[in-house]
Amino acid sequence: MAEEMRRDPDVFLMGEEVGQYQGAYKISQGLLDEFGPKRVVDTPITEMGFTGLACGAAFTGLKPIVEFMTFNFSLQAIDHILNSAAKTRYMSGGQLSCPIVFRGPNGAAARVGAQHSQDFSSWYAHCPGLKVVAPWSAADAKGLLKAAIRDPNPVVVLENELLYGQTFDVPDDPDFVLPFGQAEIVQSGRDITLVAWSRMVQVALDAAQTLKAEGIEAEVINLRSLRPLDIDTLVTSVQKTNRILTVEEGWPVAGLAAEIAAQIVERAFDWLDAPPSRVCGADVPLPYAANLEQLALPQPATVAAAARALCNRPSEGGA
Amino acid sequence: MAVKPRQPDPATPATPPPEELLRLYRSMLLIRRFEEKAGQLYGMGQINGFCHLYIGQEAVVTGMQAMAGPTDSCITSYRDHGHMLACGLDPKGVMAELTGRSGGYSRGKGGSMHMFSRDHRFYGGHGIVGAQVPLGIGLGFAHQYRGDGGVAHVYLGDGAVNQGQVYESFNMAALWKLPVVFVIENNLYAMGTASARHAAGDELCARGAAYGIPGERIDGMNVLSVRSAAARALAYARAGAGPFILEMMTYRYRGHSMSDPAKYRSKEEVSEMRDNHDPIDRLRQILQSQNVIDEAGLKEIDRTIKASVAAAADFAQTSPEPAASELWTDVLSEA
Incomplete structure (x- = not known):
C-alpha cells in the first residue's frame, strides 16, 4: 500500500482505526506518519457511509482503498459495493468508472463466533462489475493488492486474519504485480487436482502431504483470483489428473466450488474419471466451541479423505 | 393532508437582473415541457419502467444551479431529469435515454433513474433511496482533497431523510467540514406516505x-427564494465552514412515478398548489410586472422551448436501439 501511495497521489486509505491506532491488525502501520491524515483517513464506525463516500470520490477519479476491519462488516455496506461501485460503469454507458479497492480480513478467524466468521468469496464473485481476489501467501498479498490498486475497476481483496500471522518470502520489487485471472500451480501432481484459495491453500497442501505418503500425488492449485476465474488452468490440470476436488471455507450451497464443478463438467466432462467434488464449510452458522468450530471448517484430514474416495483408495485404517 | 404552512424566508431575495430572470424562466419552462413530453411518451409506450416526473418542483434545481460555481458537482436520486437539464445536459440525450436508445447519455443502458455526465459534473441519477447522500459527500470529499473550490450539491427527498446512511453522511460531512450543500426536496410525500406519517419532528432542515x-x-x-438561499448555503460551504442543509418546501403535481394514481391526496390540494403556487406562473408574473418581457417575447420563449423538446422527442424515437453487442460492453474498464 505504501509503495502504491508513493507512486500515485490519488490513492488514499480510509477505514476504522487505520490511522492513529495503526490498523486493527496493524496492516496500515506507519502509513499515517508517512502520508498524513489527508490520505490515511480514520473514519467513524459507519461502514455504509464511508463506503458510499469512497465510491463517490472514486467516481471523480480518486482511488480509495477502503479497509473493512473485517469483511463481516461489509454487509452494512454491500449496497454501495454492488449498486454504486459494481454497476455504475455499465449504467453510465462507460462514462463513470469506480477505481476502488475494498480490502480486509475475510472468513473464519479463531473462536470469534458466527457473526465474525463468514467467507464472502461466493457473494462477491457472483457479481459482474467487480473483480475479486483472495491472496494466500505474502507474495500473493503484495502482487494482488498492487494489481487491485492499479486497476481502474472496483476490486474486492479478501485477506485472512490467520494468514496475517504467517511468514512467507516477499519480492522486494516495487512493481511486483500479479495479473488477475491467473491461478498458481503450487505443487504439481498427476492423480488429483486440489483447488483452493486463501487459507484453504495451506489446508490443501497439508492434505497433499498426507496423500503423498499413501502414493497419491495431488496437484495443488492456488486460485488467487475468484473473478475472473482461471478455468483454463483448472481444465488443463483435470486433463492430466482426471479428478478435481475444491476446498472452500464457505458454505456449500451456491458456493464457488459448485461453480467450479459446473464449469469443469461443461468444459472437461470427457476427461473426468470421477465426479467433480468439494469439501466446504459446514452448512451452519460458525459455532464458538473449539471442537465444533474445527468440525465446521475444512481440515486436512477431511480433504485427504475426500481425495482418497475420489481416487478409489480405501480410507486409512479401512478394509 | 393539508399542506404545511411555509415560513417566510429569513432574507428577502434580491431581485436578479433581467437576463438572469429570463434564464431562470427558460430553465424551468424547459423542465416543465420536457417532463410533459416524457409523460406523453410514457403513455404511448415509448418509455417504460419507472419514470418519476419533476413537474411542480422546477424552481428547486433551477434556483440552485443558478448559483453553482464552475467546479461544483451535483448528485440526486431517481427523480433526476430536471437536474440533468438544469446542469446543462442535452435534452436529446436525456430523452433518448428514457426511450432506451443508443443516443441516450448511458447509451440506453441506464434508463430514467441512472444517467450521468462527467463533463457536466453530474454524478447521477441513483435508484436506491438515500444512497446518493454518502456518494454525494464523497464528491465533497474529492473537492476538498483536490482543493478545487467546488461544492457538492446533494439532493434528497423527504422520504430519503429517514435512511440511516443520511445521518452517517451528516456526521462525516460535519466532522471533516466537507463542502456539501444538502438540498432536501420536501414535496410532502414519500411516495404515498405523507410527511406527518413518516417523519418525526417538524422541520427536516433541523435534522x-x-x-x-x-x-x-x-x-x-x-x-428567487431558492436562488438567494443557494447563494448563502454555497458561500458557507465554499468558505470551508462545512455542510449546510436547505429544506425546499415543494410539490409534485404528478404521482410519485408514472404508475402512481396518487389517491393519497385530494384533487383540491393539488389544484391549490398548481393554481396558486406554481413556480413558473409566479416568475412569469414578476417578468410581466417588471416589464422584463412582453407577451410576444414570452410566446417566443414558449415556442423555442417547445421546438427543442419536440426535437428531443423526435431524436429519442428515431435514435436506434443499442446494438446487441452492447450487452457485453462497459461492465469493466480495460486495465
Whole structure:
C-alpha cells in the first residue's frame, strides 16, 4: 500500500482505526506518519457511509482503498459495493468508472463466533462489475493488492486474519504485480487436482502431504483470483489428473466450488474419471466451541479423505 | 393532508437582473415541457419502467444551479431529469435515454433513474433511496482533497431523510467540514406516505442540528427564494465552514412515478398548489410586472422551448436501439 501511495497521489486509505491506532491488525502501520491524515483517513464506525463516500470520490477519479476491519462488516455496506461501485460503469454507458479497492480480513478467524466468521468469496464473485481476489501467501498479498490498486475497476481483496500471522518470502520489487485471472500451480501432481484459495491453500497442501505418503500425488492449485476465474488452468490440470476436488471455507450451497464443478463438467466432462467434488464449510452458522468450530471448517484430514474416495483408495485404517 | 404552512424566508431575495430572470424562466419552462413530453411518451409506450416526473418542483434545481460555481458537482436520486437539464445536459440525450436508445447519455443502458455526465459534473441519477447522500459527500470529499473550490450539491427527498446512511453522511460531512450543500426536496410525500406519517419532528432542515449543521426551510416554489438561499448555503460551504442543509418546501403535481394514481391526496390540494403556487406562473408574473418581457417575447420563449423538446422527442424515437453487442460492453474498464 505504501509503495502504491508513493507512486500515485490519488490513492488514499480510509477505514476504522487505520490511522492513529495503526490498523486493527496493524496492516496500515506507519502509513499515517508517512502520508498524513489527508490520505490515511480514520473514519467513524459507519461502514455504509464511508463506503458510499469512497465510491463517490472514486467516481471523480480518486482511488480509495477502503479497509473493512473485517469483511463481516461489509454487509452494512454491500449496497454501495454492488449498486454504486459494481454497476455504475455499465449504467453510465462507460462514462463513470469506480477505481476502488475494498480490502480486509475475510472468513473464519479463531473462536470469534458466527457473526465474525463468514467467507464472502461466493457473494462477491457472483457479481459482474467487480473483480475479486483472495491472496494466500505474502507474495500473493503484495502482487494482488498492487494489481487491485492499479486497476481502474472496483476490486474486492479478501485477506485472512490467520494468514496475517504467517511468514512467507516477499519480492522486494516495487512493481511486483500479479495479473488477475491467473491461478498458481503450487505443487504439481498427476492423480488429483486440489483447488483452493486463501487459507484453504495451506489446508490443501497439508492434505497433499498426507496423500503423498499413501502414493497419491495431488496437484495443488492456488486460485488467487475468484473473478475472473482461471478455468483454463483448472481444465488443463483435470486433463492430466482426471479428478478435481475444491476446498472452500464457505458454505456449500451456491458456493464457488459448485461453480467450479459446473464449469469443469461443461468444459472437461470427457476427461473426468470421477465426479467433480468439494469439501466446504459446514452448512451452519460458525459455532464458538473449539471442537465444533474445527468440525465446521475444512481440515486436512477431511480433504485427504475426500481425495482418497475420489481416487478409489480405501480410507486409512479401512478394509 | 393539508399542506404545511411555509415560513417566510429569513432574507428577502434580491431581485436578479433581467437576463438572469429570463434564464431562470427558460430553465424551468424547459423542465416543465420536457417532463410533459416524457409523460406523453410514457403513455404511448415509448418509455417504460419507472419514470418519476419533476413537474411542480422546477424552481428547486433551477434556483440552485443558478448559483453553482464552475467546479461544483451535483448528485440526486431517481427523480433526476430536471437536474440533468438544469446542469446543462442535452435534452436529446436525456430523452433518448428514457426511450432506451443508443443516443441516450448511458447509451440506453441506464434508463430514467441512472444517467450521468462527467463533463457536466453530474454524478447521477441513483435508484436506491438515500444512497446518493454518502456518494454525494464523497464528491465533497474529492473537492476538498483536490482543493478545487467546488461544492457538492446533494439532493434528497423527504422520504430519503429517514435512511440511516443520511445521518452517517451528516456526521462525516460535519466532522471533516466537507463542502456539501444538502438540498432536501420536501414535496410532502414519500411516495404515498405523507410527511406527518413518516417523519418525526417538524422541520427536516433541523435534522442536522445534532451535528452542528445549519439548516433553513425555504419556499421551494419560489425560484428567487431558492436562488438567494443557494447563494448563502454555497458561500458557507465554499468558505470551508462545512455542510449546510436547505429544506425546499415543494410539490409534485404528478404521482410519485408514472404508475402512481396518487389517491393519497385530494384533487383540491393539488389544484391549490398548481393554481396558486406554481413556480413558473409566479416568475412569469414578476417578468410581466417588471416589464422584463412582453407577451410576444414570452410566446417566443414558449415556442423555442417547445421546438427543442419536440426535437428531443423526435431524436429519442428515431435514435436506434443499442446494438446487441452492447450487452457485453462497459461492465469493466480495460486495465
